[in-house]
Amino acid sequence: MRSTSLPSFPAATIPPSGRPRGRIAGLLPLLLAGQLLAVGIASAAIAPAASQPAAADLLPPALVADKHVVAGDLDIGYAELGPATGEVVVLLHGWPYDINAYAEVAPLLAAKGYRVIVPHLRGYGSTRFLSADTPRNGEPAALAADVVALMDALHIERANLAGFDWGARSAGIVAALWPERVRSLVSVSGYLISSQDAGKTPLPPQAELQWWYQYYFATERGRVGYARYTHDFARQIWQLASPRWKFDSATFDRSAAALDNPDHVAIVVHNYRWRLGLADGEPKYAALEQRLAQAPSIGVPTITLEGDANGAPHPKPEAYAAKFTGRHEHRLLSGGVGHNPPQEAPVAFAQAVIDASTL
Structure with missing residues (x-):
């Protein structure tokens, strides 16, 4: 029988990130400390450089999108963990991240008996368009339809969906x-469902400032700049969106590789231009966008999450609570969690997925 909770730890050993830390048992006598310091200095002088673990060696094992399925307009690359007969969880990443946002969450869920599917979105990683003639469309309805097409291709009737950033929007649209x-x-x-009409409403200056990159992408200079400095741009977004997350270069570089997809820039630029009404969507998604423009409610069991240090634009929980008409719980992740909770607080995120599936 699948357990419905992750292992618990004494409160004092769990930081907000959800990763256990060791305790300091007490202060060592000064003499012993001096002796240890002397030994440490001597050891460091003779130890070969190879004895020090590289940053990449400290990362959790990478998720590898080594499976592919033709779904709609795409050949979708995805990682899969857990038993094939398990209850399905689909984890959706955002921009500018990749499937390794779930490098710790996915194994936790798989260990609990879930079948975990983690796809690269269109324009990321190993996912590719089937035809060169298909518009490189980043509108929300297209991204959400990709999720349904993936489920159809894998013969998944129902799934537990979880996501952040673009992934949260797509999951919410499907729901x-x-x-x-x-x-x-x-x-x-x-609740992140919106429309082009809603995007026409001006925001207060401070809120508009948070969307600086959206206006940058509206220009040809922005498109060329993003294509030239994709990795630098993404790193800056990571830092602004999660100002208290001290990720290292190895962590970033592993995810940034997924941005080298040949369609990435086109998808990102179209997404943000579409939001401002500066780019058209595809006619086949028009009916879906019309429904989304009505801000439909979400009736499935839902847990919403927010980091207490989210530096990206985001609505306040009280602004969207009424949009969830089914069983709904909101959780605030404290201690400096930013825009990417699955990577910054993996245990808490995994527990939310487990709890939502049993609401």
Whole structure:
């Protein structure tokens, strides 16, 4: 029988990130400390450099999208963990991240008996368009339809969906428009369904400032700049969106490799231009976008999450609580958690997925 909770630890040993730390048992006598310091200095002088672990060696094992399936307009690359007969969880990443945002969450869920699917979104990693003639479309309805197409291709009738950033928006859209396909939802920053009409409404200056990159992408200079400095741009977004997350270069570089997808820049630029009404969507998604423009409610069991140090634009929980008409719980992740909770607080995120699936 699948357990419904992750292992518990004494409160004092669990930091907000969800990773256990050791305790300091007490202060050593000064003499012993001096002796240890002397030994340490001597050892460091003779130890070969190879004895020091590299930053990459300290990372959790990478998720590898070594499976592929033709789904809709795409050949989708995805990672899969856990038993093939387990209850399905689909984990959706955002921009500018990749599947390794779930490098710790996915194994935790797989160990609990879930079948975990972690796909690269269109324009990321090993996911590719089937035809060179297909528009490189980043509109929300297209991204959400990719999720349904993936489930259809894998013969998954219903799944627990969880995501952050673009992934949370896509998961929420699927839950709103195809509720019969969704067992439960975990959504960082809650209700993110919007429309081009809503995007026409000016925001106060401070809020507009947070969307600086959206206006940058609206220009040809921005498109060329993002193509030239993709990795530098992504690193800056990571830092701004999660100002208290001290990720290292190895962590970033592993995910940034997924941004080298040949369609990445086109998808990102179209996504943000579409939001401002500066780019058209595809006619086949028009009916879906019309439904989304009505801000449909979400009735599936849902847990919404927010980090207490989220530096990216996000709505307040009270602004969207009424949009969740089914069983709904909101959780604030404290201690400096930013925009990427699955990577910054993996235990808490995994527990939310487990709890939502049993609401």
